[in-house]
Amino acid sequence: MKKTATLWQIIALIGALFLPWYGVNGGFWSFGWVSGIFSDPKTASAVAQGLLHDRWWLITALIPLAGTGLSLLFIKDHKLLAKLLVVISIAGLVMIIAQGFIIARTAPRIFLDLFVGGPGETGQTGMGAGAFVVLFSQLFVLTTGYSGMGKGRGDAFIVGMIGLIVSLVAVFVFFPVSHILVQAFQGGDGSPSLAEFWSRLSSDRIWTLRCLVGNGSCGPAWNSLMLAIMTGAGTTLLGLAFALIATRTGFRAKRVLRVLTIVPIITPPFVIGLALILLFGRSGTVTELLNTYFDVPKTRWLYGFWGVYLAQLLSFTPIAFLVLIGVVEGVSPSMEEASQTLNADRWQTFRWISFPLMRPGLANAFLLGFIESIADFGNPLVLGGNFSVLSTEIYFSIVGAVANSGRAATLAIILLSMTLSAFLIQRWWVGKKSYATVTGKADSGQHTPLNPALRNLCYATALPWAAFTVVVYSMIIFGSFVKLWGYDHSFTLDHYLRAFSVSFSDGIRWTGVAWDSYFTTLTISSIAAPFTALVGLATAYLLVRQKFVGKEAFEFSTMLSFAIPGTVIGISYILAFNVPPIELTGTSIILILVFVFRNMPVGVRGGIAAMSQLDKSLDEASNTLGANSFTTVRRVIIPLMGPAILAALTYSFVRAITSVSAVIFLVSARHNMATSFIVGRVENGEFGIAIAYSAVLIVTMLIVILGLQLIIGKRRLRREDRLQVLSKTPVVAR
Amino acid sequence: MSGNETKGAVRFENVVKKFGDVVALKSLSLDIVPGELVTLLGPSGCGKTTTLRLIAGLEAVTEGLISIGGKDVTHLTATYRNVSMVFQSYALFPHMSVRENVAYGLTVSATPKKEAFDKAEEGLAMVGLEGFGDRLPSELSGGQQQRVAVARAVVLEPEVLLLDEPLSNLDAKLCRRVREEIRQIQQSLNLTAVYVTHDQEEAMAVSDRIIVMKNAEIAQMGTPADLYNEPNSEFIADFIGDANLVKCDVGSITSGIASIEVGGVKLKVPTTRNVPFNASLVIRPQNASLTAPGKKPGIRGNVTYAAFLGNQIQYTLDTDIGKMFVVDNTMDKTFPVGSDIHLLLNEKKLALVPA
Known part of the structure; x- marks a missing residue:
């Protein structure tokens, strides 16, 4: 314990002495701060700030750091040392965090007023590298001491990991989300006001039902709810039809169905909306055809409920299909065979055995569709028109003519409570009711084919829909190559040239308008992906393999961010990280952070699934053979988790590229992302560029996915190579 | 080392x-x-x-x-x-x-x-x-x-x-x-x-x-x-090897030998205790043998099931002391299902456990 704690103590000291305490203008990696590490009040380290630049409270906050240092030097008794480390480092963490909040740029300067007499010039900006190094190493001194007390079975690695993930989730999920609450309760003068919150919450603009009685439109709350229920039901039915076809019929092109489930994952959320506009918009192909041949008047019906609904069905049916194919396959064939031997016909078997067994899975798919729909931002933004839903209303409350963060926060609370309720229902009600019929016993037998009527019904629903999906996607390709959709259908490369042209006149110059955001997107996504995978898989490891107090709460809180819509995360990040002590808005770090913590549940789920398939006795064998938990993770878990790690990397990379809802609040002129750039083009009516850019993004992601798949493939090849070599060498004994 | x-x-x-x-x-x-x-x-x-x-x-x-x-x-x-x-x-x-x-x-x-x-x-x-x-x-x-x-x-x-x-x-x-x-x-x-x-x-x-x-x-x-x-309980007697357990009355114990009576037959069984107690008699399947009735005083019974396994015959019996499972390794004589028999117990190989 002592060695580990001393190491972290030294790192903390380095952080306090030789790293800039506050955020540095130009960025940490420019190292512009090195020369002024003691002398410049902007870039000085904590100790220098305290001694030379009147920020004496930093010295006070660092006293506990000296305390842990002295304890490590002079206390010999193991137990006493452990306890001292825990107590003193907690004090240190509390003091550093407290000074960050109390002595801010804008907050009342209690201490200064008391001691200096009147406000001074010494308020502080957001914390920087030094502060974070000190905070994290103090945290690890704490966890090391805690494990030294015999807690967590004395395993410093595990306790440290738990401590790290808990604090990361607290700082980057709970802390920002709590800002929404604060903001929603804040009155016009900045003081908390329940009345203000109540008047915002019960506002007629949110809850009006005018679309049902009389004319006019309903409030966004009702719109969101209605849309979500219909999308949940629609995607579940379509997904079930596809799942039944894939498992219970002799349908030949099953592989095509599987491909259709992957494509939407790499499609930015509003792209389907764009393609729908090309088909059904006022000058869309279908609209034109109907107008020419049947005299159907051109209308703007697409911009509203039906357009959004159609786009969401297209976007989320694959998710339902993925969920339901597991459910449908999970119904053990032997149950159906048992039913048939008991003289039930196919329809009776389906009606009384298979369907009831699938019911919890159906509920699950419905709730997933519900959550996805209600959190969806891209489609309503592109197609919503006057049909306003909560997620877009939040956006317009922030970026609209009159920024009203109080209203945005209130809407966010309503949205959050809807998704959270669905999430809780899914976990506690559906979760408990699921009939796991996958027993691990070899289950021979075949699934009963559907009875003909049901089969035809499935074909009739699913196949036209699949064809429709194909048409929609091909629109994305066609649309990017024509001059002006609906008016001038001549072939052109103009859109690609405008977006992605390169000039070689003097060196390579990236002259296209899209390059900037394209590179930013790739960079940020590829930085975020490994962190997401790391945090997600580490959490999964703790959840599956370790026992500790509060594990259920821990699991719940890590899964929670899955239920928080992107718009809510986005607004909470700008509310929380716009002011000291953590000032991140306008940086690329905030984009990376939002991706990491928004996509973390995906990594956690993938990790849990992969980890559950690794027999726990592998870890235990490694432990009894004398390996500690760190070595076990390094030499046994990680090599065996290879595919899961790659899957988590791919998925978080792709999600970072395609996400728009959270990002749109957090981009800045310097760090613009592809999706928000495209949304900007759509808002300007430049569909050609928007679609060309989307197509490029999709191709980029396909290349990355295929590249990563090749790496997995290589791994397998290597093993096969080894086998072949083996079989050539003669083996004597048998 | x-x-x-x-x-x-x-x-x-x-x-x-x-x-x-x-x-x-x-x-x-x-x-x-x-x-x-x-x-x-x-x-x-x-x-x-x-x-x-x-x-x-x-x-x-x-x-x-x-x-x-x-x-x-x-x-x-x-x-x-x-x-x-x-x-x-x-x-x-x-x-x-x-x-x-x-x-x-x-x-x-x-x-x-x-x-x-x-x-x-x-x-x-x-x-x-x-x-x-x-x-x-x-x-x-x-x-x-x-x-x-x-x-x-x-x-x-x-x-x-x-x-x-x-x-x-x-x-x-x-x-x-x-x-x-x-x-x-x-x-x-x-x-x-x-x-x-x-x-x-x-x-x-x-x-x-x-x-x-x-x-x-x-x-x-x-x-x-x-x-x-020497099992110390019915559980051990039953768990380690097969055993028939029969409730019995312990009359007296003198120098490690308990006098008991089961099914009208008096037996002397080794025990480590010295005070009479509520006992079950442990009869291993190979420690009982079957005879035709009448020859020796035994426990009366009837064969309900017999299985010939080559090296032994396994009998299930209905007797005055309840259902019994007996293995005959000698295979001198076979008793078909339905025959009335007398059951003889090998006193030295029996054990008593608390009931």
Whole structure:
């Protein structure tokens, strides 16, 4: 314990002495701060700030750091040392965090007023590298001491990991989300006001039902709810039809169905909306055809409920299909065979055995569709028109003519409570009711084919829909190559040239308008992906393999961010990280952070699934053979988790590229992302560029996915190579 | 390899283990002598695997002390205990070759790779798997995998070797061979070994001593012969070998012989007690024989089922003292189903347990 704690103590000291305490203008990696590490009040380290630049409270906050240092030097008794480390480092963490909040740029300067007499010039900006190094190493001194007390079975690695993930989730999920609450309760003068919150919450603009009685439109709350229920039901039915076809019929092109489930994952959320506009918009192909041949008047019906609904069905049916194919396959064939031997016909078997067994899975798919729909931002933004839903209303409350963060926060609370309720229902009600019929016993037998009527019904629903999906996607390709959709259908490369042209006149110059955001997107996504995978898989490891107090709460809180819509995360990040002590808005770090913590549940789920398939006795064998938990993770878990790690990397990379809802609040002129750039083009009516850019993004992601798949493939090849070599060498004994 | 006498000794002092509200072990105390093979035997859920995992350090005690080799290891995790374990599933690392698997314990404790691989090769030779080092575990048969698991545990020269149902995935014939090999390795290396199984025949075949567990505590411990001949309860009598249990009245006890009466027949049965008690008579199936009625005074009965197995005949009987299961190894005479018989008991081989 002592060695580990001393190491972290030294790192903390380095952080306090030789790293800039506050955020540095130009960025940490420019190292512009090195020369002024003691002398410049902007870039000085904590100790220098305290001694030379009147920020004496930093010295006070660092006293506990000296305390842990002295304890490590002079206390010999193991137990006493452990306890001292825990107590003193907690004090240190509390003091550093407290000074960050109390002595801010804008907050009342209690201490200064008391001691200096009147406000001074010494308020502080957001914390920087030094502060974070000190905070994290103090945290690890704490966890090391805690494990030294015999807690967590004395395993410093595990306790440290738990401590790290808990604090990361607290700082980057709970802390920002709590800002929404604060903001929603804040009155016009900045003081908390329940009345203000109540008047915002019960506002007629949110809850009006005018679309049902009389004319006019309903409030966004009702719109969101209605849309979500219909999308949940629609995607579940379509997904079930596809799942039944894939498992219970002799349908030949099953592989095509599987491909259709992957494509939407790499499609930015509003792209389907764009393609729908090309088909059904006022000058869309279908609209034109109907107008020419049947005299159907051109209308703007697409911009509203039906357009959004159609786009969401297209976007989320694959998710339902993925969920339901597991459910449908999970119904053990032997149950159906048992039913048939008991003289039930196919329809009776389906009606009384298979369907009831699938019911919890159906509920699950419905709730997933519900959550996805209600959190969806891209489609309503592109197609919503006057049909306003909560997620877009939040956006317009922030970026609209009159920024009203109080209203945005209130809407966010309503949205959050809807998704959270669905999430809780899914976990506690559906979760408990699921009939796991996958027993691990070899289950021979075949699934009963559907009875003909049901089969035809499935074909009739699913196949036209699949064809429709194909048409929609091909629109994305066609649309990017024509001059002006609906008016001038001549072939052109103009859109690609405008977006992605390169000039070689003097060196390579990236002259296209899209390059900037394209590179930013790739960079940020590829930085975020490994962190997401790391945090997600580490959490999964703790959840599956370790026992500790509060594990259920821990699991719940890590899964929670899955239920928080992107718009809510986005607004909470700008509310929380716009002011000291953590000032991140306008940086690329905030984009990376939002991706990491928004996509973390995906990594956690993938990790849990992969980890559950690794027999726990592998870890235990490694432990009894004398390996500690760190070595076990390094030499046994990680090599065996290879595919899961790659899957988590791919998925978080792709999600970072395609996400728009959270990002749109957090981009800045310097760090613009592809999706928000495209949304900007759509808002300007430049569909050609928007679609060309989307197509490029999709191709980029396909290349990355295929590249990563090749790496997995290589791994397998290597093993096969080894086998072949083996079989050539003669083996004597048998 | 120090000359320390306590090396390999395992001691439990009032160890309690709870999982939440479920008590897995109620105050267990036991001593395992260096060099012996002790089996933990019992029905599933009796706490035998928990006991093993507590020795390994894979579970933490709720209360009590555990020492290994005279050293208190209660708060050490598996990593820091000098024990190794053979798992029921073998737990071979699928991504490492057989050699890497066997050398794993050595390499993680910073043994140079060359030396570790040499030792691994010795370990493989010991279990008869020379030349298999380059294979992956998935390319071995079940029995071979099992031996790799043993080699991997043994090359570390642990103080205590733990085996968690090591044979449960092997078929019956292989099972007998492998358990002999395990026993030979254990004896030749003079290792202390703790073996968990639910199969009483396996336990009797390999053990110096058996600890039978039931409901989270020890029911009885002793050599296989002790347990078979002198069970201390109906549970042990029934669990170790087959037994017919018959309630009986104990008349008097004089110098280790109890006078009892069952089914109208008076018997003298050895006992360790000296005060009459509420007893059940333990009749092993081979300690009773069938005769035609009338010749000798026996317990009256009727054959309800007879099975000819070649080397023996198994009878199920309806008798005055209840349903009986009897095995006839002599095969002098067969009694068809329905015949009336008299049952004769071999007094010296009977035992009394508290009812």
